Amino acid sequence: MVTAARNAVALTFALNGFCFATLVSRIPDLRSGLELDNGSLGLLLLAIAAGSVLALPSSGRLIERTSAAAVVRLGGVLTAIGLWTASVGVAAQDSVAVTAAGFFAYGLGSGVWDVAMNVEGAEVERRLGRTIMPRFHAGWSFGSIAGAAVGIPMAAVHAPLPVHLGGVGVLALVLVVVVGRAFLPPSAPPEAPEVVRSAWREPRTLAVGVMVLAFATVEGSANDWLSLAIIDGYGARHWVGVLGFAVFVTAMTTGRMVGPVALDRWGRAPVLWATSAAAAAGILLVVAGGHWLVVGAGIVVWGLGASLGFPVGMSAAADDPARAAARVSVVSTIGYAAFLAGPPLLGQLGDRVGTLDSLLAVAALMVPAALSVAAVRSTRAPSTVER
Template identity: 65%
Template structure:
């Protein structure tokens, strides 16, 4: 057994490297989100058409996710993360070059970006769970706070670049080149996946585990809660309240700022009250936020609703990843399964909200999120830590 004195520096370096990977993942994603209204206008898409375009990211991720756990078991998180980051950079950079000129190339590039971002996502979550075990305390929400911080920076940069008239190609290429270089260098500090006596479960076996599937169902709804804001909040504010593109992107920035705050504070709440109580509470806050945005009407209520939505959406995905990785012997396979189910929200969410938006308006379509949170609450007990069952 390695002593804490010699292990601590490695764990701390790995913690910083994982945090950087999350930040850059969020930066890339928010950079794309800031260009979604431009993509819709440039290609003259309806909400339904935009939903189909956004669907390409989720399809790419779902193609890659089921095999990512096995890839990590064979090649390790370092190589898999680097491969994912390079694929994401290629896809998003090409998206920037094709934006407004070729819908087919843009869709194909977003598909490649989806593959890369999905692989990147699983690898950094598996490594994050390993670091969490090494530190002996809850830190996964803070890693996801790093993602949120990256999205805040990306949203603010995006709003600024849009306001200044910086072309999408210049913006996105600069972001992906910087991100790919930093991820490649930072991944060298990752911890090796812990060796255990029991052989890791195959991905097929993990798909048959009731607890893993229930965690996946919970993450599905909570990922849609977060993903709907990522894809549609800026557009809904523009369409529903007739604000400018820059103001819509700023509203998205407020959402991710609130989500970042929730993830930073959430580690203490989770350690104090447990996963179940905290998740139920945050889901109620998220539902209240959506209702305020759609029904509030007054700017102050809309702002409050955005904050509530961000706080309420903050912990679902990271807690789901931690819960899937509770057993280190099966962490990679289970995180891969839960991530695949969660990404189904990104597969179904954009077209669902787009088509509903075509019927009732983009703003009112957000109510779908509040409705889905009700049945999702029934799956929350599956996320309990093993120790929570006996206390």
């Protein structure tokens, strides 16, 4: 049962990444179809963020009242509706309002889907008795790579957006409904429920959230600014900047695949102290390296350093299965604030000090990350490994 659930969760993560990359791969067509400039497109994309911000805090309660499988299916429904609606807004009506509504629905779906799959992944990890959450997050990366691989030729042949985006949404929904059957059954509710305070008032949960926020910023800043920093800071060609980002993604995915071995051997806190130091050192090498070999090494070290903070934070939030949904919801909400606020703030700083030098502010975030790492020490009671 647990092995089947593990495989189902891995596929769920990959499908989420596949949907994300599918949408991203067609954003240039969305922009041209709606005849938007970059500023207007940025405002339109905020509809996705608004949906996610609204969905994340309420996801925990939904999971507690139903199950992670039910909420993942809900996420699949909203994601499919959102992708199709956004594509129709461009292809059929040329309507920014319809596309914004689709983006909002996609954001809602992505938000509840994300929390539910992390809650289920943490439960699978607990039942297995060994670390596996980082590999689930690596699965998301593999799914996004596959989504981009499909999106590139679809964009090249100008495939109709409703066919591409709508088709992927329907496919993802069908697969999510099927694989959700292999999720672990919800735990039975306690016979005499205790009155517990909100997870938003728990110091440990908030400390884990701060750590995840810092690591998410380190990851998100590379996604948004690494290529531009290399191009602006070193006068590199465009393809060199893209290559630098590809190296980062490869290093981060590798870290998530091999990281569980280190986590099981040395524990969460020592490994995350090492990765926070690595992330800061990698950024410093990128900013001050000067030579392409040093900068390349810095990107690899940065990617490895950024790889484990987010998934380990999800695991730590879910140590107590009775409160896992509420705590993962809180930590996710705090962590995703980095993806919302980080890019514009770093952009403003980059306008003042330069794109490359602005990354030093990201390196500084590893200080609060390291200070809050102690909160992720496992609080789980020893359990029997299930097969």
